[in-house]
Amino acid sequence: MLSNEQIIGQALDRIEAGYVFPVKVADIDAAIRRRLAAGEYDDLDGPALCETVTAHLQQVCPDKHLRLLWSDQPQSLDPADEDGGRAAFLALLRAENQGIRRVEHLDGNVGLIDVRRIAYADEGAAAIGAAMQLVALSSALILDLRACSGGTPEGAAMWCSYFFRDDQVHLNDFYERSTGATRQFWTTAHLPGPRYADRPVYVLTSAMTFSGGEDVAYTLQAHGRAVVVGETTRGGAHPTARHPVTEHILVTVPTARTINSVTGTNWEGVGVVPDVPVSADQALDTALKAILGA
Numbered sequence: 240m241l242s243n244e245q246i247i248g249q250a251l252d253r254i255e256a257g258y259v260f261p262v263k264v265a266d267i268d269a270a271i272r273r274r275l276a277a278g279e280y281d282d283l284d285g286p287a288l289c290e291t292v293t294a295h296l297q298q299v300c301p302d303k304h305l306r307l308l309w310s311d312q313p314q315s316l317d318p319a320d321e322d323g324g325r326a327a328f329l330a331l332l333r334a335e336n337q338g339i340r341r342v343e344h345l346d347g348n349v350g351l352i353d354v355r356r357i358a359y360a361d362e363g364a365a366a367i368g369a370a371m372q373l374v375a376l377s378s379a380l381i382l383d384l385r386a387c388s389g390g391t392p393e394g395a396a397m398w399c400s401y402f403f404r405d406d407q408v409h410l411n412d413f414y415e416r417s418t419g420a421t422r423q424f425w426t427t428a429h430l431p432g433p434r435y436a437d438r439p440v441y442v443l444t445s446a447m448t449f450s451g452g453e454d455v456a457y458t459l460q461a462h463g464r465a466v467v468v469g470e471t472t473r474g475g476a477h478p479t480a481r482h483p484v485t486e487h488i489l490v491t492v493p494t495a496r497t498i499n500s501v502t503g504t505n506w507e508g509v510g511v512v513p514d515v516p517v518s519a520d521q522a523l524d525t526a527l528k529a530i531l532g533a
Contacts, residue, residue, distance in 0.1 A: 240485075243281065243283065246485060247280060249490075250292070250484055253482045254305070257492045257494050258305070258416070259414070259415075259493045259496050260496075261416070263299075267299050270299045274295060280292065285309050286309040290309075293308075302493055303474050304478075304492075305491065305493060306491045307484075307490055307491075308489045308490075309487055309488060310487050311487070313486040313487060314486055316483045316485075316486060332362065332363065335356060337367065338354055338356030338387075339353070339354055340354070340355045342373045344374075345381075345527070347531045349378065349379050350373070350380045351380070351381045351523075352370050352371075352374060352381075352383065354382065355386050356388060357387065357389065357391055357394040357451030359393060360391070360396065360397040363394055367394075367431070368430060370432070371401050371432035374435070378530075379439040380441070381440075381443060382440060382441070382442045382443070383443045383523070384448050384455060385448060385522065386445070387449070387452025388450070389449050390450065392454060395451050395455050396410055396424040396426070399459055399462075400430060401430060401434055402435055402440055402464045403426045403434070404436045405426065406425060406426045406427060409425050410499075411423075411454075411498060411505075412424070412498040413497055414495060414496050440459065440464060441465060441467075441468055441526040442460070442465045442467045443468055444469035444513055444522070446471065446473060446519065447473065448469075448470075448473065449473045450476075453472045453474070453476065453511050454497065457511045466515065466526075467512075467513040468513055468517060468522045468525050468529075470518065470519050471511065474510035476497050476507035477493030477495060477496050477507055478493065478494060478496075479494065
C-alpha cells in the first residue's frame with residue numbers, strides 16, 4: 240500500500256511528464272512538495288487527500304482538469320487503454336442518442352436542441368444531422384448546453400459547422416504536448432443535415448456546462464455566430480489523460496489545449512462568459528424574449 244507521500248510523488252511525476260504547459264510544472268511541484276514536507280497531507284484518507292491536493296494544485300495552476308480523483312470502485316492499474324476509453328464513451332453516447340436529449344418546435348417558430356454530450360463526429364453525424372433537419376425551417380434556434388458535460392473536439396467542430404455557410408471558417412487549433420503538433424479545425428465541407436447559417440442562434444449555458452459544451456459555446460460566440468445566454472461555464476478547455484496511481488486514485492493531466500482562431504486563447508479557468516448573464520433557470524425564457532421581441 241502506497242503512503243500519501245508516494246501517491247503524491249507519483250502524481251507529480253505524471254504531471255511533469257505530460258502537462259501541456261511545461262513551464263508551470265516547476266511551480267506546481269515546488270508548491271505541493273512544500274506542503275508535503277510540512278505534513279499537511281499526513282493524516283488525510285483517500286477522498287480527503289484527493290480533494291485537498293486538487294485544491295492546492297489549482298491554487299498554483301487554475302486548470303480545472305488538473306486533479307487527483309478518488310474512485311470508490313477499484314480501478315485497473317494498467318496503463319490507460321485509449322481504444323478501450325473510446326469504446327466506453329461510444330457505448331455511452333449510443334445509449335444517450337449521441338448526446339441529443341430532445342429537439343422541440345417552440346411557439347413563434349423557434350427551434351430548440353438540448354445537447355448533453357458532444358459526440359464523435361463520425362459516429363454522431365447522422366443524429367446531429369437529423370436534429371438539424373428537424374429545426375431547418377425555424378426562424379431562430381436555441382442550442383441548450385446547460386447540462387452539457389463534455390465530449391470530443393471533432394464533434395464540437397461538426398456542431399459549429401452547421402452555423403456557417405461553407406468550409407472556409409478556421410474555428411480553432413489543437414496543440415498536443417506529446418507530439419508538439421498542432422491540428423487545425425475548420426468548418427466541415429459536407430454535412431448530413433442542412434446548414435443554419437442565416438438565422439439567429441442563441442446558446443444557453445450554466446455553471447455546469449463543461450469541456451466540449453464550452454467549446455461549442457465559446458467558438459460560436461468568438462466568431463460572432465451566436466448569443467450566449469445564461470451563466471459563466473465551468474472553465475475546462477484542456478483535453479486530459481487519466482493515470483492510475485492506486486486502485487482508487489487517479490491523476491488527471493491536461494495534455495493538450497485549444498487555441499481559438501479569433502481570440503488566440505480559450506476558456507480554461509475563466510469559463511465562457513455569457514453575452515446576456517442570467518441564472519440558468521431563466522436562460523430559456525430570456526432567450527425566447529429576445530427572439531420574439533417580448
